Amino acid sequence: MGEQAFNDIMAGLEDALAYAKGDRSRGQETVVDIPTVDVRAARQRLGLSQPDFASAFGVSVATIRNWEQQRRQPKGAARVLLTVIERNPAAIMDALRDLRQDHKDGATEG
Template structure:
């Protein structure tokens, strides 16, 4: 792709995006995506999930990418997981063996 072709493609894409944003008919491809609201987890649910996965607080912290202190505070109910941690907790709640299947952990 030459520099002129790249510029022309980029200009066309930008024009389509602007037309779409203004509500004008355009050739821009769009797709509506619905994202499920983040789940809330109680301290008991977090601890139960960790125990179901047969993980120590240290191992669970490593899996979640947070400190052991964070896991302790979640399980005491003094702090709530962040949005991304809540999404990961939801995934693990639905598929507790996923981390092992993906070779993120080995038991």
């Protein structure tokens, strides 16, 4: 790594630490409004059953049902993941396919 890259990374880390300690004068906070996702519509567009959707994305079937029946709303990382699933499902499916292949390859090596 070059000296300039190292200095840039260190400056960023120092800014992050200062921000975490309450110093809002360094850097800026960006808030991204993540829209609500129609989980049922996203799942149906992929042609997946509730159990298959839950298995594909690592959540329980009960969670999928709660989201679809509006008893609960996805929050945080789940909401971001669902937004990506809704807008670009191929990206998620490709990434998961790669991870599954890596896991399968690693499991057969040992």
